[in-house]
Amino acid sequence: MRKGTIFLLIWYATLIVLIVLAAVFPLLNQSLWDISLWTTTEELIFTLILLILSLAFFLFIVVQSAALAATQLTRQKIRAILQNKSLRSWSDEDQLLLQLSDKVRNLTQKVQMIDNKDLVEQEEIVEAERKRIARDLHDTVSQELFATSMILSGLAANVSQVPEETLTQQLVLVKEMIETAQRDLRILHLHLRPSELDGKNLVEGFDIILKEVSDKSNMTVHFHNDIQELPKLMEEHLFRIGQEIISNTLRHAHAKQLEVYLVQNESELQLKMVDDGVGFVLGEDEEVSYGLQNIQERVEDMAGTLKIRTAPNKGVAIDIRIPLLKGKDDDENTCNVD
Known part of the structure; x- marks a missing residue:
């Protein structure tokens, strides 16, 4: 608590005590400025007790109010920290909370950078896997089907001139190439399963x-x-x-x-x-x-x-x-x- 706040509380306490005494003494048919009142032992004891009770009650109210205000202010600061807002704009900022705010902001930035890096790496992995699948399709199934198509086209154009034995061999080769392409597709499907x-x-x-x-x-x-x-x-x-x-x-x-x-x-x-x-x-x-x-x-x-x-x-x-x-x-x- 700052010195200005302490002096203000002392001033309020003194003022409240004087107001209480000024209000109570007339009811007791006594004057606040009566010197005999302060020199009589019984009256002095009564006055001191009344003063202590008044001051204690006032201080209790003030302390509770200050504690409640400080709690609310701390909650506001913590809420601002959790919302990733800077506390450097607060004029009476507590250094510990300020350090906590800076650390939370730095940590949030690092987490965001890591998340972004992970996202980029995941996208790169997905893209690399797509390229690998496309390459596998081109190097295996696509090439096999293309070769099959060329053989069948050649046979269709010259079927009457191709000897039966050669035709049989070419058809067997086409059958084997289609089976190989089918097997490669199954293998690729197996690789892509969940x-x-x-x-x-x-x-x-x-x-x-x-x-x-x-x-x-x-x-x-x-x-x-x-x-x-x-x-x-x-x-x-x-x-x-x-x-x-x-x-x-x-x-x-x-x-x-x-x-x-x-x-x-x-x-x-x-x-x-x-x-x-x-x-x-x-x-x-x-x-x-x-x-x-x-x-x-x-x-x-x-x-x-x-x-x-x-x-x-x-x-x-x-x-x-x-x-x-x-x-x-x-x-x-x-x-x-x-």
């Missing part, structure tokens, strides 16, 4: 996606699982990791067989996926490296480890280990590790 479990557990989610792989490709799939109930967030991470690995296998590995192991013990969970495809050299394929980076980030979010073993024409083996925490708070703690 990445959430949609109420299912992890084993059920893997069963569905691996059955689609088996039905829509020429790949033989073996799924071995032995797990118990897992935290939902961990299941979502592992399912999306499995989707990414399966997508890369379908698009790049040219594998005939895929083995998936999902095993749990007391201390950890293991997800291992092995194919017999063409393999690759780590770091050379940019698209594969981007997918592996996404997998690595998800594994790190769960404090796990990722090991990849591959070589040209030797297939790929991806081994993921996730530690399991014991206790009733597992669901909250397992996946919230920096």
Whole structure:
């Protein structure tokens, strides 16, 4: 409280006391200026008690009023802070509230910048995915259908002159190209399917996606699982990791067989996926490296480890280990590790 306010309260207290005394003494047939009144012990005691009570009542009213006014003012300032308004325009600003206001404004600006950055990054990811899908369509399905169209056009124009054996060979080739295009479209559709479990557990989610792989490709799939109930967030991470690995296998590995192991013990969970495809050299394929980076980030979010073993024409083996925490708070703690 400022000195000016204190002096003003003292002046009001003195004034109120004088007014009270001036009003009460005539009722007691006494004069405020009677010297004998102030020298008589009983009257002096009475006067002091009356003075103390009057002053105490006045100060109580004043303090309560000041506290109420200060509370309302503080609420207004806090409301202004929450509305991200600056308090520097207030003439009697408290330094702590002023610092709090500045920090809230700075924090809000940083959050907005982070949100904008995340939005831009998400848009870039979406745009990159669109370009990748367009490139996949052009490099596979579009090229295959174009080649099929050219072969059929050539056969139609010279069908009477083409030997029957050649015609049969060309038609078989067209049939194989159409089947390949159909398979590529199925693989692309599989890659674009939703990445959430949609109420299912992890084993059920893997069963569905691996059955689609088996039905829509020429790949033989073996799924071995032995797990118990897992935290939902961990299941979502592992399912999306499995989707990414399966997508890369379908698009790049040219594998005939895929083995998936999902095993749990007391201390950890293991997800291992092995194919017999063409393999690759780590770091050379940019698209594969981007997918592996996404997998690595998800594994790190769960404090796990990722090991990849591959070589040209030797297939790929991806081994993921996730530690399991014991206790009733597992669901909250397992996946919230920096």
